[in-house]
Amino acid sequence: MKPLAGGLETVPGFLFSAVECGIKYENRLDLALIHSKAPCSAAGAFTTNVIQAAPVKLCRERISNPVHAILINANNANACTGEEGYRNAASLSGEVAGLLGVPAGSVLAASTGVIGVQLPTEKIRKSLPALVRGLSGEKGPLVARAIMTTDTRPKEAAARFETSRGEFTVAGAAKGAGMIAPNMATLLCFLLTDMPLGREVLDGVFRKTVAATLNAVTIDGDMSTNDTAIILCPAAGGLPDAAGDAARFEEALLHVLSSLSEMLVRDGEGATKFVTVSVTGARSDGEARLAARAVAQSLLVKTALFGNDPNWGRIACAAGYSGAGFREETLSISIGPVPLLLRGVPQAYDRKLLGDAMGGRDISVAVDLGVGGGRFTFLTTDVSYDYVRINAEYTT
């Protein structure tokens, strides 16, 4: 596996397009299309929120179909929009199918933006011919740009890998910034590979890698109605999957998803810190995940990190209410290389060394529950004044 510069456009066989449709703002790419002439197998991971945006419902229905395209818009979530919202998603994707000459059920859809407002369907409809005309193999970066909302920069990653069947590429583009929580939040992530894979292999590898990456990220703990991660690969056509090949694909996909996850957190709303919370010594990986998530989501921990405040009591406290099993006297906590609590005993520490470990942009928090071998790592941000400003001013 070797990392590649660039994003979606590095994967042969796919075409891209993006236009300024004026969904909410003028002079801003807000409508994008990903297209494959050959039918693809797809796997998806979607929000588990009771409220599911119309495009999520559409994707869930169509994810097992042969897929030819994904239509994506920013600045309107098409969520809490009832039957009208669903009809809009179905009809717009149907028009795209018509323009592309592919079956209606082969077009997926994804939306991100404000909840509870119907899509401006006329504007979008009028833009579709230009969107389809503009398709080219080089416009991956435009897709990454068009899906942004409060993101400050596009997020793209790619990797190339060798298999027994030759060299393949996997790449992805994502948007995030707010409403980011485990099980994904307003996260849209699109992944492509030119390696033909059976549906079950694709699905299994995708779920496993998403659990360790996109679902191990939290910015504000709010899980959105629109979370969508989709991967497309050429339909396998009955080829058996050599086990070693799937492992190489997994390694490359993990690299792409890890890179995108890190970019999501680094571009978290108002973030001034990139925080890695590693929990070890849990009774199981699942309990390690509970503890890592509680620490990563704690508002008190996150504001302390913003203030470069070595308030490790807040870390102990969050681990303590996480549901993970441990005892006070088994708990150890360190920040960077500096132990603060060792098996329940507070440690004297070098203020200068700790200041260095907390003062930079990257902070690592290590929590050892001391009761087993389970481990899990979460990525998160601090909570800053800017986080509050961005979210207090979002729709008004």
Added chain:
Amino acid sequence: MKPLAGGLETVPGFLFSAVECGIKYENRLDLALIHSKAPCSAAGAFTTNVIQAAPVKLCRERISNPVHAILINANNANACTGEEGYRNAASLSGEVAGLLGVPAGSVLAASTGVIGVQLPTEKIRKSLPALVRGLSGEKGPLVARAIMTTDTRPKEAAARFETSRGEFTVAGAAKGAGMIAPNMATLLCFLLTDMPLGREVLDGVFRKTVAATLNAVTIDGDMSTNDTAIILCPAAGGLPDAAGDAARFEEALLHVLSSLSEMLVRDGEGATKFVTVSVTGARSDGEARLAARAVAQSLLVKTALFGNDPNWGRIACAAGYSGAGFREETLSISIGPVPLLLRGVPQAYDRKLLGDAMGGRDISVAVDLGVGGGRFTFLTTDVSYDYVRINAEYTT
């Protein structure tokens, strides 16, 4: 039942004292004592955090004993302090018992403040004689003041009620401000009544009223290691409890706890809004509670409220991931008198009317899940710049 002005000092039979001990800051009341010459029955509600502060451990062991006193300190939580911390709590409460001439096991303890630092036992020990000498029936307000940390004002409430056995009083003092979440957080709350009650009645009424008040409050979603609510009443001495009398006590206690809960939220760290989140139409009260808590804890909802932003999609989103059962088409949301979503259909609304409903200090958010008769109400705050400032600067 009639509300009374004042606090703990309105309850006959109890004595109070508070001194400036210099636990962390000079010239600040930080050590308090509540004392009853007659033995009391006690009931307690404590943090469910795995990490339990030393005084919480002590209280759990002693809560069924006849109780004569509660020793309380601010500015040091005596949490994550191991066996030494426990020995300190036991030895200081033992010294108080000696000075009062009561059994060692009859003195409870409570602490609030920074985690992971040993108590300055010598300072405290030296202050105990003056603390005990200062006991008087009038110093309730000093106790309410001494237990404050980032609170900006003391929190006291009282009520008088008639029973078949005559007139009684119940009163309380609380501190809160940060680390406030259901199951209490760094909340200390002390309640007294002069009505003799059997232990089971006291415990049953206390649990029921705490569930509807202190455990229906959230400021930051972080549950602390020190949460303690304790009520004392004269030991009943075998008197049967007339059912009607217990109900009158319950009504008065509910008033006191509701008043204190409202004060806690109004004085929440950095709060500019007092927010009531009422969920109705759930399949059960328990599911209504899940939804109300998710909305009340959502960082996105709280920052939107800070910005007077009618972003009801965030409310729908939080209800949707809460675990409460409902469907998009059964959900209704209003803010103040203004319906925003009616059975899944977004409503056009009067911007002026909504501006008035959101612009004031008090905001009420009503969520009807539309699938049953369950209901629950949570109190919460917005999240402001000041919240971040206060919590970024706490220990440094």
